[in-house]
Amino acid sequence: xxxxxxxxVSMSLDGFVAPESPEDLMxxxxxxxxxxxxxxxxxxxxxxxxxxxxxxxxxxVARETFARTGASVMGKRMFDVGEHAWPEEAPxxxxxxxxxxxxxDPWQRPGGTTFHFVNxxxxxxxxxxxxxxxxxxxxxAGGGATILQYVNAGLVDEFSIALxxxxxxxxxxxxxGVDASRVALEPVRSESSSRVTHLTYAVHPR
Amino acid sequence: xxxxxxxxVSMSLDGFVAPESPEDLMxxxxxxxxxxxxxxxxxxxxxxxxxxxxxxxxxxVARETFARTGASVMGKRMFDVGEHAWPEEAPxxxxxxxxxxxxxDPWQRPGGTTFHFVNxxxxxxxxxxxxxxxxxxxxxAGGGATILQYVNAGLVDEFSIALxxxxxxxxxxxxxGVDASRVALEPVRSESSSRVTHLTYAVHPR
Numbered sequence: 001x002x003x004x005x006x007x008x009v010s011m012s013l014d015g016f017v018a019p020e021s022p023e024d025l026m027x028x029x030x031x032x033x034x035x036x037x038x039x040x041x042x043x044x045x046x047x048x049x050x051x052x053x054x055x056x057x058x059x060x061v062a063r064e065t066f067a068r069t070g071a072s073v074m075g076k077r078m079f080d081v082g083e084h085a086w087p088e089e090a091p092x093x094x095x096x097x098x099x100x101x102x103x104x105d106p107w108q109r110p111g112g113t114t115f116h117f118v119n120x121x122x123x124x125x126x127x128x129x130x131x132x133x134x135x136x137x138x139x140x141a142g143g144g145a146t147i148l149q150y151v152n153a154g155l156v157d158e159f160s161i162a163l164x165x166x167x168x169x170x171x172x173x174x175x176x177g178v179d180a181s182r183v184a185l186e187p188v189r190s191e192s193s194s195r196v197t198h199l200t201y202a203v204h205p206r
Numbered sequence: 207x208x209x210x211x212x213x214x215v216s217m218s219l220d221g222f223v224a225p226e227s228p229e230d231l232m233x234x235x236x237x238x239x240x241x242x243x244x245x246x247x248x249x250x251x252x253x254x255x256x257x258x259x260x261x262x263x264x265x266x267v268a269r270e271t272f273a274r275t276g277a278s279v280m281g282k283r284m285f286d287v288g289e290h291a292w293p294e295e296a297p298x299x300x301x302x303x304x305x306x307x308x309x310x311d312p313w314q315r316p317g318g319t320t321f322h323f324v325n326x327x328x329x330x331x332x333x334x335x336x337x338x339x340x341x342x343x344x345x346x347a348g349g350g351a352t353i354l355q356y357v358n359a360g361l362v363d364e365f366s367i368a369l370x371x372x373x374x375x376x377x378x379x380x381x382x383g384v385d386a387s388r389v390a391l392e393p394v395r396s397e398s399s400s401r402v403t404h405l406t407y408a409v410h411p412r
Contacts, residue, residue, distance in 0.1 A: 013367075013391065013407075014381035015221040029386065161219075163369075165393045165407055169386030175220035180235065180375030185219065187371045190398035197396045199403060201219075201371055 002130060003137035007147050008065045008160040010034050010196070015175060016168035017144045022081045032166040036195035037062060046091050057193045065160070069094060070136025071129040073122075075146030076100040079115070089113070092141075095132040097125040099146060122149050144172045152179045156203050158188065163197040182206060208336060209343035210363040213353045214271045216240050216402070217367045221381060222374035223350045228287045238372040242401035243268060252297050263399045271366070275300060276342025277335040279328075281352030282306040285321070295319070298347075301338040303331040305352060328355050350378045358385045362409050364394065369403040388412060 009017050010033050019030055037043050041053030042062040053059070071094050074082075079098045082090070089111035090096075096115045099122055107115040118125040129138045140150050150156050161174075184206035191198050215223050216239050225236055243249050247259030248268045259265070277300050280288075285304045288296070295317035296302075302321045305328055313321040324331040335344040346356050356362050367380075390412035397404050 013405075014379070014384060014386075163405075165391040167381055167384050167386040167389055167391065169381070169384050173220070175373055175375070178220060178373050178375050180220075180373040183373055185371040185373065187398070187400065187403075190396075190403045192393070192396035194393065197393075197403065197405060199219075199369075 003068075003070060003133050003135055004157040005126065005130075005138045005140065005150070005155055006068075006158045006160065007140040007142070007150075007156060008162075009142065009144075009147070009174060010037070010162040010164055011174055012164055012166050012168045012171075014167045014169065015173045016171035017142070017174045018172040019168070020171050022077070029166055029168050033164045033168075036162060036164060036193065042066065046093075047087060048089065057191055057198070058195060061160075061162070061191075061198050065139075066093075068137045069139040070133025072096045072139045072141040073125050073129050073146070073150075074098055074141040075143050076102070077145065078141060078143040090115075095129070096141070097129045097132075099125045122146070122153060122155070126150070126155060144174050144176075147174065148177055151183060151203065152177075154182070154205060158200065158202050160198060160200045163199055165196070209274075209276060209339055209341055211332065211336075211344045211346065211356070211361055212274075212364045212366065213346040213348070213356070213362060214366040215348065215350075215353070215368070215380060216243070216370055217380055218370055218372050218374045218377075220373045220375065221379045222377035223348070223380045224378040225374070226377050228283070235372055235374050239370045239374075242368060242370060242399065248272065252299075253293060254295065263397060263404070264401060267366075267368070267397075267404050271345075272299075274343045275345040276339025278302045278345045278347040279331050279335050279352070279356075280304055280347040281349050282308070283351065284347065284349040296321075301335070302347070303335045303338075305331045328352070328359065328361070332356070332361060350380050350382075353380065354383055357389060357409065358383075360388070360411060364406065364408050366404060366406045369405055371402070 039054045040059045042059050044053040090109045090113040093112040098117050104117040140147050184204045186202040188202050189200040245260045246265045248265050250259040296315045296319040299318040304323050310323040346353050390410045392408040394408050395406040
């Protein structure tokens with residue numbers, strides 16, 4: 001049985017997932033957006049930051065999100081930022097399919113991450129990711145514009161939002177440009193830690 | 207001891223609290239935004255729609271929001287829409303202070319709602335509402351622009367959002383124009399029913 005196509009992002013209460021400019025990615029509010037993740041045992045393990053870290057709901061969510069993912073798809077903007085920001089052992093540990101016009105050979109990183117560059121659009125990238133993921137799920141990793149392309153194309157089955165108690169006021173909105181007339185949401189799960197609310201929705205055509 | 211100043215709204219997952227045009231207020235997505243409230247026992251009681259209705263978490267939240275409110279403040283846009291939409295027994299059953307340039311005598315409705323028209327801005331309107339509410343809380347009822355004025359002026363202590371599983375794509379965003387550099391949020395409570403997620407935050411200066 002084929003896996004699901006999902007995305008999982010941290011979103012500010014006012015709907016933003018990233019600052020307008022990649023140079024602001026280490027800014028105060030961006031750090032607050034992801035503040036729930038940094039203390040986690042899984043986060044420390046996955047980035048080889050050493051032992052320790054917190055367990056509990058947030059850690060379980062992060063670990064399950066990783067465990068279900070057999071392959072990821074990402075846009076060029078996310079890749080371009082990450083290429084210089086990820087550690088040598090990029091944190092995916094699976095095949096990653098980058099939707100881009102750039103023609104480039106696969107880029108294999110230590111630890112099991114290989115980036116494949118797909119030049120013919122979002123659907124072929126997803127098909128390759130599905131094949132690579134086998135029975136596991138495909139994660140649309142980001143950024144926001146790429147996630148929205150998949151949502152509007154009706155290709156996303158489910159998504160999770162870690163809703164952080166922070167307001168951005170400006171930046172890149174997750175749902176800016178969503179084709180609201182075609183997307184219906186069904187609440188699947190909602191759980192809160194002291195830091196963040198984890199919301200999961202199934203996506204249906206309307 | 208003086209009460210708190212709060213607001214409580216239903217918000218779409220993409221951050222909208224109302225359609226762009228008041229004429230669309232009865233549209234499909236607006237109805238979906240508030241769909242969690244219509245079946246409630248409290249909603250039926252408060253609008254005199256007859257006996258029955260659902261109990262449970264959503265009903266408790268709606269009833270508590272009403273019970274804590276000793277007076278409300280609203281903007282002219284909300285009042286102008288409501289003046290023609292509310293039943294004769296307007297659903298507030300407390301004094302309501304309308305921030306407006308219109309000079310008008312108090313408008314007393316059966317059932318305990320009296321609208322007072324305040325012409326000298328948001329702070330005097332709030333002071334009058336505080337006095338009227340006595341030890342109960344003051345609710346900034348809406349609309350979105352008025353709520354934001356109070357948030358940006360640092361006058362809101364706490365707020366609750368009923369986050370509905372619906373995407374609008376366009377309309378009036380609750381936090382559009384928020385002074386994010388000055389507002390810090392502290393999660394107070396988060397609970398979900400099958401229909402909606404109730405989120406409560408305390409507001410602090412940052």
